[in-house]
Amino acid sequence: MSSLTRSPTQQQLGADDVTALVGHALGETPVAATQLTGGERFGYTGDRPHASTWREAVVAAVEALLHDGAAWGVGDDLLPSARVRAALDRHGQVLDDVDRPVLVHVDLWDGNVLALPDADGTWRRSGLATGRPVVLDAAARTRLALYRVWVDVVMAAELPSRGKTGPADADFRALLTRHLAGELDILAV
Structure with a gap:
Protein backbone atom coordinates (compact mmCIF):
# COMPACT_ATOMS: atom_id res chain seq x y z
CA MET A 1 0.00 0.00 0.00
CA THR A 37 -9.46 -15.13 2.99
CA GLY A 38 -7.14 -17.37 4.99
CA GLY A 39 -3.41 -17.31 5.28
CA GLU A 40 -0.50 -19.45 6.33
CA ARG A 41 0.49 -17.33 9.31
CA PHE A 42 -0.92 -14.79 11.73
CA GLY A 43 -0.09 -11.10 11.75
CA TYR A 44 1.19 -8.79 9.09
CA THR A 45 2.76 -9.44 5.73
CA GLY A 46 6.36 -8.75 4.74
CA ASP A 47 8.84 -7.99 7.46
CA ARG A 48 6.24 -6.68 9.92
CA PRO A 49 5.39 -8.76 13.01
CA HIS A 50 3.95 -12.19 12.28
CA ALA A 51 4.09 -15.68 13.77
CA SER A 52 2.71 -19.19 13.53
CA THR A 53 0.24 -18.56 16.40
CA TRP A 54 -2.14 -15.68 17.04
CA ARG A 55 -0.75 -15.10 20.54
CA GLU A 56 2.81 -14.83 19.25
CA ALA A 57 1.70 -12.48 16.45
CA VAL A 58 -0.22 -10.19 18.81
CA VAL A 59 2.65 -10.07 21.31
CA ALA A 60 5.15 -9.35 18.52
CA ALA A 61 2.96 -6.58 17.06
CA VAL A 62 2.37 -4.94 20.44
CA GLU A 63 6.07 -5.20 21.35
CA ALA A 64 6.95 -3.49 18.06
CA LEU A 65 4.50 -0.70 18.87
CA LEU A 66 5.85 -0.31 22.40
CA HIS A 67 9.34 -0.05 20.92
CA ASP A 68 8.14 2.57 18.42
CA GLY A 69 6.41 4.54 21.18
CA ALA A 70 9.57 4.53 23.30
CA ALA A 71 11.65 5.61 20.30
CA TRP A 72 9.21 8.48 19.68
CA GLY A 73 9.41 9.50 23.34
CA VAL A 74 5.82 8.58 24.21
CA GLY A 75 5.79 8.58 28.01
CA ASP A 76 4.52 5.92 30.37
CA ASP A 77 1.59 8.18 31.22
CA LEU A 78 0.22 7.63 27.68
CA LEU A 79 1.72 4.22 26.99
CA PRO A 80 2.06 2.17 30.20
CA SER A 81 4.31 -0.52 28.75
CA ALA A 82 4.60 -2.59 31.93
CA ARG A 83 0.81 -2.82 32.31
CA VAL A 84 0.34 -3.66 28.62
CA ARG A 85 2.93 -6.44 28.88
CA ALA A 86 1.33 -7.68 32.10
CA ALA A 87 -2.06 -7.89 30.35
CA LEU A 88 -0.58 -9.99 27.55
CA ASP A 89 1.28 -12.20 30.02
CA ARG A 90 -1.74 -12.71 32.25
CA HIS A 91 -4.38 -13.20 29.55
CA GLY A 92 -2.42 -14.28 26.48
CA GLN A 93 -3.73 -17.84 26.66
CA VAL A 94 -7.17 -16.68 25.39
CA LEU A 95 -5.48 -15.73 22.13
CA ASP A 96 -4.59 -19.38 21.60
CA ASP A 97 -8.29 -20.06 20.90
CA VAL A 98 -7.84 -18.31 17.55
CA ASP A 99 -6.46 -21.07 15.39
CA ARG A 100 -7.19 -19.97 11.81
CA PRO A 101 -5.53 -16.89 10.31
CA VAL A 102 -8.06 -14.82 8.35
CA LEU A 103 -8.18 -11.20 7.26
CA VAL A 104 -10.67 -9.06 9.17
CA VAL A 135 -9.66 -11.54 14.61
CA LEU A 136 -12.62 -10.69 16.84
CA ASP A 137 -14.45 -13.22 18.97
CA ALA A 138 -17.45 -11.42 20.45
CA ALA A 139 -18.02 -14.17 23.02
CA ALA A 140 -14.58 -13.67 24.56
CA ARG A 141 -14.61 -10.45 26.62
CA THR A 142 -10.99 -10.90 27.61
CA ARG A 143 -9.87 -11.31 24.03
CA LEU A 144 -11.87 -8.24 23.04
CA ALA A 145 -10.26 -6.23 25.85
CA LEU A 146 -6.81 -7.32 24.64
CA TYR A 147 -7.70 -6.20 21.12
CA ARG A 148 -8.82 -2.83 22.45
CA VAL A 149 -5.55 -2.51 24.35
CA TRP A 150 -3.74 -3.25 21.09
CA VAL A 151 -5.63 -0.51 19.22
CA ASP A 152 -5.03 1.95 22.06
CA VAL A 153 -1.31 1.11 22.00
CA VAL A 154 -1.29 1.77 18.24
CA MET A 155 -2.91 5.16 18.77
CA ALA A 156 -0.64 6.11 21.67
CA ALA A 157 2.55 4.96 19.94
CA GLU A 158 1.63 6.83 16.74
CA LEU A 159 0.75 10.17 18.38
CA PRO A 160 4.08 11.80 17.49
CA SER A 161 4.06 10.51 13.91
CA ARG A 162 0.58 11.98 13.45
CA GLY A 163 1.53 15.32 14.99
CA LYS A 164 -0.78 14.85 17.99
CA THR A 165 1.61 16.07 20.70
CA GLY A 166 0.70 19.73 20.98
CA PRO A 167 -1.55 21.57 23.42
CA ALA A 168 -4.49 21.41 21.00
CA ASP A 169 -4.46 17.61 21.27
CA ALA A 170 -4.41 17.39 25.08
CA ASP A 171 -8.10 16.39 25.31
CA PHE A 172 -7.61 13.55 22.82
CA ARG A 173 -4.52 12.31 24.68
CA ALA A 174 -6.44 12.43 27.97
CA LEU A 175 -9.33 10.46 26.43
CA LEU A 176 -6.92 7.89 25.01
CA THR A 177 -5.16 7.60 28.37
CA ARG A 178 -8.48 7.01 30.16
CA HIS A 179 -9.60 4.45 27.57
CA LEU A 180 -6.37 2.45 27.72
CA ALA A 181 -6.35 2.56 31.53
CA GLY A 182 -9.97 1.39 31.57
CA GLU A 183 -9.23 -1.61 29.37
CA LEU A 184 -6.19 -2.49 31.47
CA ASP A 185 -8.37 -2.19 34.59
CA ILE A 186 -10.85 -4.64 33.03
CA LEU A 187 -7.93 -7.02 32.58
CA ALA A 188 -6.95 -6.43 36.22
CA VAL A 189 -3.34 -5.44 35.54
Whole structure:
Protein backbone atom coordinates (compact mmCIF):
# COMPACT_ATOMS: atom_id res chain seq x y z
CA MET A 1 0.00 0.00 0.00
CA SER A 2 2.93 2.36 0.38
CA SER A 3 2.80 3.13 -3.34
CA LEU A 4 -0.78 4.37 -3.10
CA THR A 5 -1.77 7.88 -2.13
CA ARG A 6 -3.65 8.24 1.14
CA SER A 7 -7.31 9.16 1.01
CA PRO A 8 -8.03 12.82 0.33
CA THR A 9 -8.77 14.71 3.51
CA GLN A 10 -11.86 16.76 4.11
CA GLN A 11 -9.73 19.84 3.40
CA GLN A 12 -9.14 18.57 -0.17
CA LEU A 13 -12.71 17.43 -0.70
CA GLY A 14 -15.93 18.47 0.95
CA ALA A 15 -17.29 16.27 3.76
CA ASP A 16 -20.12 15.06 1.49
CA ASP A 17 -17.62 14.06 -1.21
CA VAL A 18 -15.55 12.09 1.31
CA THR A 19 -18.68 10.33 2.59
CA ALA A 20 -19.73 9.48 -0.97
CA LEU A 21 -16.25 8.21 -1.87
CA VAL A 22 -16.05 6.03 1.23
CA GLY A 23 -19.59 4.69 0.78
CA HIS A 24 -18.93 3.91 -2.88
CA ALA A 25 -15.62 2.24 -2.07
CA LEU A 26 -17.15 0.03 0.59
CA GLY A 27 -20.07 -0.82 -1.68
CA GLU A 28 -17.65 -2.01 -4.37
CA THR A 29 -15.43 -3.91 -2.01
CA PRO A 30 -16.54 -7.26 -0.62
CA VAL A 31 -15.35 -6.39 2.89
CA ALA A 32 -17.16 -9.32 4.48
CA ALA A 33 -15.50 -11.67 1.99
CA THR A 34 -12.12 -10.82 3.46
CA GLN A 35 -13.04 -13.00 6.43
CA LEU A 36 -13.01 -15.95 4.04
CA THR A 37 -9.46 -15.13 2.99
CA GLY A 38 -7.14 -17.37 4.99
CA GLY A 39 -3.41 -17.31 5.28
CA GLU A 40 -0.50 -19.45 6.33
CA ARG A 41 0.49 -17.33 9.31
CA PHE A 42 -0.92 -14.79 11.73
CA GLY A 43 -0.09 -11.10 11.75
CA TYR A 44 1.19 -8.79 9.09
CA THR A 45 2.76 -9.44 5.73
CA GLY A 46 6.36 -8.75 4.74
CA ASP A 47 8.84 -7.99 7.46
CA ARG A 48 6.24 -6.68 9.92
CA PRO A 49 5.39 -8.76 13.01
CA HIS A 50 3.95 -12.19 12.28
CA ALA A 51 4.09 -15.68 13.77
CA SER A 52 2.71 -19.19 13.53
CA THR A 53 0.24 -18.56 16.40
CA TRP A 54 -2.14 -15.68 17.04
CA ARG A 55 -0.75 -15.10 20.54
CA GLU A 56 2.81 -14.83 19.25
CA ALA A 57 1.70 -12.48 16.45
CA VAL A 58 -0.22 -10.19 18.81
CA VAL A 59 2.65 -10.07 21.31
CA ALA A 60 5.15 -9.35 18.52
CA ALA A 61 2.96 -6.58 17.06
CA VAL A 62 2.37 -4.94 20.44
CA GLU A 63 6.07 -5.20 21.35
CA ALA A 64 6.95 -3.49 18.06
CA LEU A 65 4.50 -0.70 18.87
CA LEU A 66 5.85 -0.31 22.40
CA HIS A 67 9.34 -0.05 20.92
CA ASP A 68 8.14 2.57 18.42
CA GLY A 69 6.41 4.54 21.18
CA ALA A 70 9.57 4.53 23.30
CA ALA A 71 11.65 5.61 20.30
CA TRP A 72 9.21 8.48 19.68
CA GLY A 73 9.41 9.50 23.34
CA VAL A 74 5.82 8.58 24.21
CA GLY A 75 5.79 8.58 28.01
CA ASP A 76 4.52 5.92 30.37
CA ASP A 77 1.59 8.18 31.22
CA LEU A 78 0.22 7.63 27.68
CA LEU A 79 1.72 4.22 26.99
CA PRO A 80 2.06 2.17 30.20
CA SER A 81 4.31 -0.52 28.75
CA ALA A 82 4.60 -2.59 31.93
CA ARG A 83 0.81 -2.82 32.31
CA VAL A 84 0.34 -3.66 28.62
CA ARG A 85 2.93 -6.44 28.88
CA ALA A 86 1.33 -7.68 32.10
CA ALA A 87 -2.06 -7.89 30.35
CA LEU A 88 -0.58 -9.99 27.55
CA ASP A 89 1.28 -12.20 30.02
CA ARG A 90 -1.74 -12.71 32.25
CA HIS A 91 -4.38 -13.20 29.55
CA GLY A 92 -2.42 -14.28 26.48
CA GLN A 93 -3.73 -17.84 26.66
CA VAL A 94 -7.17 -16.68 25.39
CA LEU A 95 -5.48 -15.73 22.13
CA ASP A 96 -4.59 -19.38 21.60
CA ASP A 97 -8.29 -20.06 20.90
CA VAL A 98 -7.84 -18.31 17.55
CA ASP A 99 -6.46 -21.07 15.39
CA ARG A 100 -7.19 -19.97 11.81
CA PRO A 101 -5.53 -16.89 10.31
CA VAL A 102 -8.06 -14.82 8.35
CA LEU A 103 -8.18 -11.20 7.26
CA VAL A 104 -10.67 -9.06 9.17
CA HIS A 105 -10.83 -5.30 8.63
CA VAL A 106 -11.65 -3.46 11.85
CA ASP A 107 -10.57 0.06 10.95
CA LEU A 108 -12.85 1.27 8.14
CA TRP A 109 -12.91 5.06 7.99
CA ASP A 110 -12.20 7.65 5.30
CA GLY A 111 -8.46 7.70 6.12
CA ASN A 112 -8.17 4.01 5.22
CA VAL A 113 -9.89 4.31 1.85
CA LEU A 114 -7.06 4.99 -0.57
CA ALA A 115 -7.92 7.24 -3.50
CA LEU A 116 -6.32 8.74 -6.58
CA PRO A 117 -7.75 11.27 -9.06
CA ASP A 118 -8.49 9.87 -12.51
CA ALA A 119 -7.83 11.70 -15.80
CA ASP A 120 -10.77 14.08 -15.35
CA GLY A 121 -9.86 14.83 -11.72
CA THR A 122 -12.58 12.67 -10.16
CA TRP A 123 -11.36 10.91 -7.04
CA ARG A 124 -11.64 7.11 -7.33
CA ARG A 125 -10.94 4.37 -4.84
CA SER A 126 -7.52 2.87 -5.47
CA GLY A 127 -7.49 0.46 -2.55
CA LEU A 128 -8.21 -0.12 1.12
CA ALA A 129 -5.62 0.05 3.84
CA THR A 130 -6.22 -3.20 5.68
CA GLY A 131 -5.73 -1.84 9.18
CA ARG A 132 -4.60 -4.15 11.93
CA PRO A 133 -5.00 -7.90 11.34
CA VAL A 134 -7.41 -8.52 14.21
CA VAL A 135 -9.66 -11.54 14.61
CA LEU A 136 -12.62 -10.69 16.84
CA ASP A 137 -14.45 -13.22 18.97
CA ALA A 138 -17.45 -11.42 20.45
CA ALA A 139 -18.02 -14.17 23.02
CA ALA A 140 -14.58 -13.67 24.56
CA ARG A 141 -14.61 -10.45 26.62
CA THR A 142 -10.99 -10.90 27.61
CA ARG A 143 -9.87 -11.31 24.03
CA LEU A 144 -11.87 -8.24 23.04
CA ALA A 145 -10.26 -6.23 25.85
CA LEU A 146 -6.81 -7.32 24.64
CA TYR A 147 -7.70 -6.20 21.12
CA ARG A 148 -8.82 -2.83 22.45
CA VAL A 149 -5.55 -2.51 24.35
CA TRP A 150 -3.74 -3.25 21.09
CA VAL A 151 -5.63 -0.51 19.22
CA ASP A 152 -5.03 1.95 22.06
CA VAL A 153 -1.31 1.11 22.00
CA VAL A 154 -1.29 1.77 18.24
CA MET A 155 -2.91 5.16 18.77
CA ALA A 156 -0.64 6.11 21.67
CA ALA A 157 2.55 4.96 19.94
CA GLU A 158 1.63 6.83 16.74
CA LEU A 159 0.75 10.17 18.38
CA PRO A 160 4.08 11.80 17.49
CA SER A 161 4.06 10.51 13.91
CA ARG A 162 0.58 11.98 13.45
CA GLY A 163 1.53 15.32 14.99
CA LYS A 164 -0.78 14.85 17.99
CA THR A 165 1.61 16.07 20.70
CA GLY A 166 0.70 19.73 20.98
CA PRO A 167 -1.55 21.57 23.42
CA ALA A 168 -4.49 21.41 21.00
CA ASP A 169 -4.46 17.61 21.27
CA ALA A 170 -4.41 17.39 25.08
CA ASP A 171 -8.10 16.39 25.31
CA PHE A 172 -7.61 13.55 22.82
CA ARG A 173 -4.52 12.31 24.68
CA ALA A 174 -6.44 12.43 27.97
CA LEU A 175 -9.33 10.46 26.43
CA LEU A 176 -6.92 7.89 25.01
CA THR A 177 -5.16 7.60 28.37
CA ARG A 178 -8.48 7.01 30.16
CA HIS A 179 -9.60 4.45 27.57
CA LEU A 180 -6.37 2.45 27.72
CA ALA A 181 -6.35 2.56 31.53
CA GLY A 182 -9.97 1.39 31.57
CA GLU A 183 -9.23 -1.61 29.37
CA LEU A 184 -6.19 -2.49 31.47
CA ASP A 185 -8.37 -2.19 34.59
CA ILE A 186 -10.85 -4.64 33.03
CA LEU A 187 -7.93 -7.02 32.58
CA ALA A 188 -6.95 -6.43 36.22
CA VAL A 189 -3.34 -5.44 35.54
